[in-house]
Amino acid sequence: MRPLKDMELSQETIAKIDARVEKYPTKRSAALPLLHLVQEEKGYIPDEAIEWIAKRLELNPINIYEIITFYPMLKRKPMGRKHVRVCRTLSCALRGGYQVCKSLQEQLGCKLDETSANGEFSIEFVECLASCGTAPVIMVNENHHENMDEEKTIALCRELKKNTT
Amino acid sequence: MPEEHRIILKHADEPDYTRDIDCYLKHGGYEILQKAFKMKPDEIHQEVMDSGLRGRGGAGFPTGLKWKFLDRKSGKPIYLVCNADESEPGTFKDKQIMYKDPHQLIEGMIISAFSIQAKQAFIYIRGEFFEGARILEEAIEEARAKKFLGENILNSGFSCDIVVHRGAGAYICGEETGLIESLEGKRPYPRIKPPYFPAVLGLYQSPTIVNNVETLCNVKHIVEMTGKEFSKIGSPGNTGTRIWCVSGHVQKPGYYEFPCGGLTMGEMINEVCGGLMPGRKLKAIIPGGSSAKVLRADERFKGKLKDGSEFDWGIWDIPLDFDGPAAAGSMSGSGGIIIMDDSTDIVQALSNITAFYAHESCGQCTPCREGVQWMRKISKRMCGGDAREEDADLLLSIANQIEGRTICAFGEAAAWPVQSFVDKFKDEFKAYAETSPVSSESGDKQLV
Ligand SMILES: Cc1cc2nc3c(=O)[nH]c(=O)nc-3n(C[C@H](O)[C@H](O)[C@H](O)COP(=O)(O)O)c2cc1C
Ligand code: FES
Numbered sequence: 001m002r003p004l005k006d007m008e009l010s011q012e013t014i015a016k017i018d019a020r021v022e023k024y025p026t027k028r029s030a031a032l033p034l035l036h037l038v039q040e041e042k043g044y045i046p047d048e049a050i051e052w053i054a055k056r057l058e059l060n061p062i063n064i065y066e067i068i069t070f071y072p073m074l075k076r077k078p079m080g081r082k083h084v085r086v087c088r089t090l091s092c093a094l095r096g097g098y099q100v101c102k103s104l105q106e107q108l109g110c111k112l113d114e115t116s117a118n119g120e121f122s123i124e125f126v127e128c129l130a131s132c133g134t135a136p137v138i139m140v141n142e143n144h145h146e147n148m149d150e151e152k153t154i155a156l157c158r159e160l161k162k163n164t165t
Numbered sequence: 166m167p168e169e170h171r172i173i174l175k176h177a178d179e180p181d182y183t184r185d186i187d188c189y190l191k192h193g194g195y196e197i198l199q200k201a202f203k204m205k206p207d208e209i210h211q212e213v214m215d216s217g218l219r220g221r222g223g224a225g226f227p228t229g230l231k232w233k234f235l236d237r238k239s240g241k242p243i244y245l246v247c248n249a250d251e252s253e254p255g256t257f258k259d260k261q262i263m264y265k266d267p268h269q270l271i272e273g274m275i276i277s278a279f280s281i282q283a284k285q286a287f288i289y290i291r292g293e294f295f296e297g298a299r300i301l302e303e304a305i306e307e308a309r310a311k312k313f314l315g316e317n318i319l320n321s322g323f324s325c326d327i328v329v330h331r332g333a334g335a336y337i338c339g340e341e342t343g344l345i346e347s348l349e350g351k352r353p354y355p356r357i358k359p360p361y362f363p364a365v366l367g368l369y370q371s372p373t374i375v376n377n378v379e380t381l382c383n384v385k386h387i388v389e390m391t392g393k394e395f396s397k398i399g400s401p402g403n404t405g406t407r408i409w410c411v412s413g414h415v416q417k418p419g420y421y422e423f424p425c426g427g428l429t430m431g432e433m434i435n436e437v438c439g440g441l442m443p444g445r446k447l448k449a450i451i452p453g454g455s456s457a458k459v460l461r462a463d464e465r466f467k468g469k470l471k472d473g474s475e476f477d478w479g480i481w482d483i484p485l486d487f488d489g490p491a492a493a494g495s496m497s498g499s500g501g502i503i504i505m506d507d508s509t510d511i512v513q514a515l516s517n518i519t520a521f522y523a524h525e526s527c528g529q530c531t532p533c534r535e536g537v538q539w540m541r542k543i544s545k546r547m548c549g550g551d552a553r554e555e556d557a558d559l560l561l562s563i564a565n566q567i568e569g570r571t572i573c574a575f576g577e578a579a580a581w582p583v584q585s586f587v588d589k590f591k592d593e594f595k596a597y598a599e600t601s602p603v604s605s606e607s608g609d610k611q612l613v
Contacts, residue, residue, distance in 0.1 A: 023328045025242075025285070025369060031350035036292075036331060057350075070352045070527075071333035073292045085293075089254045090455055090517045090612070091412035091503055098611040127336065127521055128254040128455075129293055132412035132501070133419045142295035 255501025431481025453498025
């Protein structure tokens with residue numbers, strides 16, 4: 001097997017990881033939280049993280065790998081700096097979620113399930129975000145945007161494009 | 166118009182109410198915890214039994230009875246897990262509680278943990294609630310600083326801590342044994358029952374109680390007002406309030422808290438929610454999250470209630486409690502009421518739902534793993550202009566082969582919408598085969 005680079009993590013993340021592992025009766029329970037912490041810093045789960053976390057929790061790499069491949073929120077590739085999640089499920093669709101998704105793709109110049117060439121945006125469909133009373137709903141990174149319509153979508157996209165790095 | 170009766174959401178939307186502990190304390194926060202510590206754990210359990218409280222997570226299982234099943238002889242530690250996965254499509258009530266009044270949940274959890282004698286509790290919260298997880302962690306820190314959590318809480322001799330654990334976007338983590346596997350750091354493959362009833366062999370093979378957010382908040386109010394008083398809200402077998410989540414084609418979608426049976430479906434939709442969109446007629450209602458069987462606007466529901474009385478309801482007459490939607494052949498489930506008006510293309514709506522279950526099946530049981538994919542493919546093909554005469558029956562036969570043949574209730578959750586949509590709207594499914602419309606050209610809003 002190809003030797004893996006050691007993973008570099010910030011002191012802050014390392015401290016969070018140490019505190020996390022302490023919280024559980026078994027080390028293995030910390031697997032998902034550690035994956036979240038790595039993804040928060042790196043933007044995705046790099047190869048070396050699999051072995052690193054397995055070692056840290058005294059598990060085999062497969063125990064980590066099988067979790068990563070199960071959960072939709074864990075990513076193996078970097079997402080756009082602005083990661084747009086659009087709710088696809090019924091209550092949002094009934095109120096125009098698909099139209100919002102179409103409009104987002106046009107405005108941001110980024111296709112569904114893709115990342116724009118400049119690495120700025122990704123758009124993906126997700127399932128019910130538990131905000132169906134204010135449908136249609138989308139998320140940009142960690143924040144919900146509710147009651148979306150064409151006008152709000154255009155305004156939001158303008159804002160997002162203004163803040164490109 | 167029926168008036169809301171807010172117990173759980175009493176303060177949540179008050180203009181001056183904030184989610185920090187000082188505001189909570191000002192409103193009598195943690196006083197019930199002090200009252201609880203003057204009682205014996207079994208006395209609290211008895212109050213919960215007397216209250217008739219039923220779980221708010223979906224199945225409506227009596228909470229007191231669930232706690233009674235705890236295996237106390239094993240000598241293993243007991244765990245309390247709050248199910249905050251809130252992933253049933255159409256449901257958004259737990260979010261209101263956690264984001265606006267997190268300490269209510271924490272107080273309810275400490276009281277519940279004391280009653281079942283759990284020293285370690287977890288809140289399993291869905292991954293997309295980034296902010297919700299932060300809010301809960303901050304609230305837990307605040308509570309710990311005031312000695313409501315940690316070692317020897319308020320000198321009661323009882324110690325307890327709560328850990329917030331985030332999921333990562335998988336619906337199956339709402340199923341309690343899948344949740345437990347996820348919390349153990351594994352793939353969330355649900356466990357088979359028996360033997361893995363959480364109350365006997367749960368988290369780390371130890372006795373574990375899994376309860377929904379709203380359920381655990383209710384425990385606080387039961388201790389406050391006594392189980393007997395609580396049982397007077399609503400009706401026997403359907404006690405307390407419920408937070409209903411209304412979404413879809415209504416003027417005022419939202420969450421509304423009412424005593425169980427305090428209003429009918431018609432009052433909820435036509436009065437509380439301001440009615441349907443102008444000029445529209447009702448087509449169908451899903452009364453308890455997308456897993457519940459759909460109800461057709463012009464159906465009559467007849468039968469006998471638990472108390473022996475006969476009923477003959479139209480859709481608007483269904484009482485909103487646990488038993489009403491069940492008597493009508495569906496369920497109140499998670500309380501998520503999805504309204505579809507006559508602009509809805511029913512085949513597309515089902516196709517939207519089958520895509521959800523196809524995305525969320527954990528893949529453990531063959532009938533479910535394979536069946537949900539076929540149901541998605543067939544319904545999607547129908548919407549793509551290639552609907553066939555035999556599709557309705559084919560969909561039914563697949564759904565029938567999933568139901569009852571899986572480890573967990575996800576199988577039913579995936580089969581019930583298909584069975585009910587196809588059965589109740591067979592005319593539309595058959596008509597599709599004749600006209601074969603292409604999805605974007607039919608219906609007001611694209612659903613697939
Ligand atoms: C597929 C599936 C998904 C579920 N999702 C949730 C959920 O998101 N939240 C929840 O509280 N219960 C959910 N449940 C129900 C739980 O398994 C469990 O019954 C519930 O958390 C128990 O709490 P209660 O007794 O307080 O209702 C789900 C069940 C199934 C079969
Ligand atoms: S359906 Fe979109 S938030 Fe529930």
